[in-house]
Amino acid sequence: MKQRLRIVSAVILTLFLSSGPALAGGWGPYFSWGREEPSGGDEAAFGSIFDFQNLQVDGRLDHFSFGVLYDSAPAQDKLFSYRGTLGFDIATNTNMSLFGVELDLDETSKYGVSTKHTFAFAPVRTGRFKWWLGPSIGIKFNYYDDVFKDVLGQVGLGGFDLKAGHISAGGGGETGINLSLGSRMSFCFSGGVHWYAFGIAAGESVDDFVWGNGPFFFIETSLLFRTGPDRG
Numbered sequence: 417m418k419q420r421l422r423i424v425s426a427v428i429l430t431l432f433l434s435s436g437p438a439l440a441g442g443w444g445p446y447f448s449w450g451r452e453e454p455s456g457g458d459e460a461a462f463g464s465i466f467d468f469q470n471l472q473v474d475g476r477l478d479h480f481s482f483g484v485l486y487d488s489a490p491a492q493d494k495l496f497s498y499r500g501t502l503g504f505d506i507a508t509n510t511n512m513s514l515f516g517v518e519l520d521l522d523e524t525s526k527y528g529v530s531t532k533h534t535f536a537f538a539p540v541r542t543g544r545f546k547w548w549l550g551p552s553i554g555i556k557f558n559y560y561d562d563v564f565k566d567v568l569g570q571v572g573l574g575g576f577d578l579k580a581g582h583i584s585a586g587g588g589g590e591t592g593i594n595l596s597l598g599s600r601m602s603f604c605f606s607g608g609v610h611w612y613a614f615g616i617a618a619g620e621s622v623d624d625f626v627w628g629n630g631p632f633f634f635i636e637t638s639l640l641f642r643t644g645p646d647r648g
Contacts, residue, residue: 440644442490442602446501450479450634452584454614477582479556481505481530485638490594490602491546491646497536499552501636505530507558507582528558528582534590549591554610554632556584584632586612592636600642607635 453476483503490497505528534552541547560580592606610632 440488441497441646442485442487442640442642444485444601444638444640446481446483446485446503446604446636446638448479448481448501448503448634448636450481450632452477452479452507452612452614452630452632454584454612454628454630478508479505479530479634480508481556483530485604485636485640487594487602487604487640489646490604490640491596491642493541495538495541497538497548499532499534499536501530501532503530504528505556505558507556526558526560528556530554530556536590536592544596546594547591548594549589551587552590552608552610553587554585554612556582558582580616582614582616584612584614586610586629586632588632594640600647602640602642604638604640605636607633609633 481501481503483501485499485501488498507526507528532552532554534550536548536550538546538548558581560582588608588610590606590608592604595603597603611629612632613627613629615627
């Protein structure tokens, strides 16, 4: 887990350092919290190991993400701008059930990556304050180790060393504020709602799928270092 975290962090830092000078605007770290409420999975799944009809997945996942955020115009007097994030994502289960059995992911490995892209329209722009809103899209991928091991034991199918991958993708709306802190920095706060389609792949070779959808609520903070025309 620690080794994978170091690798992902190094990739994010490399992208930040290599791309920062080429794109003017604002660059900096971000942190976000989001709650995903997936529901679905009416089709048979996990066919290569066993066959369950009417499989249901309902629950709640909390996502904690951190990484690099880019804003094309965090302080400029521009009506439109682009915001994008690339980060490391940790998912933790708060109340997920599978096959009618409570599933606790807190004791399993869960890690992944996330990215979000927002096309912002800023109706309010002053010298130090900017309020923006607009459509956004996002995608998350998380990997779980031995996620079904205890659950399968409870239904009499223990002994499998199963892995699982969870991918979520969709879009919705986001709104936020940019507050200038001096001539070179901005504090940003935003929140929004997405509707995500999700897929869970599980098995000894992660090759069987369950599909569904549900809402995703999130808030995000960031501290941007402004470059180019946004400085001053």
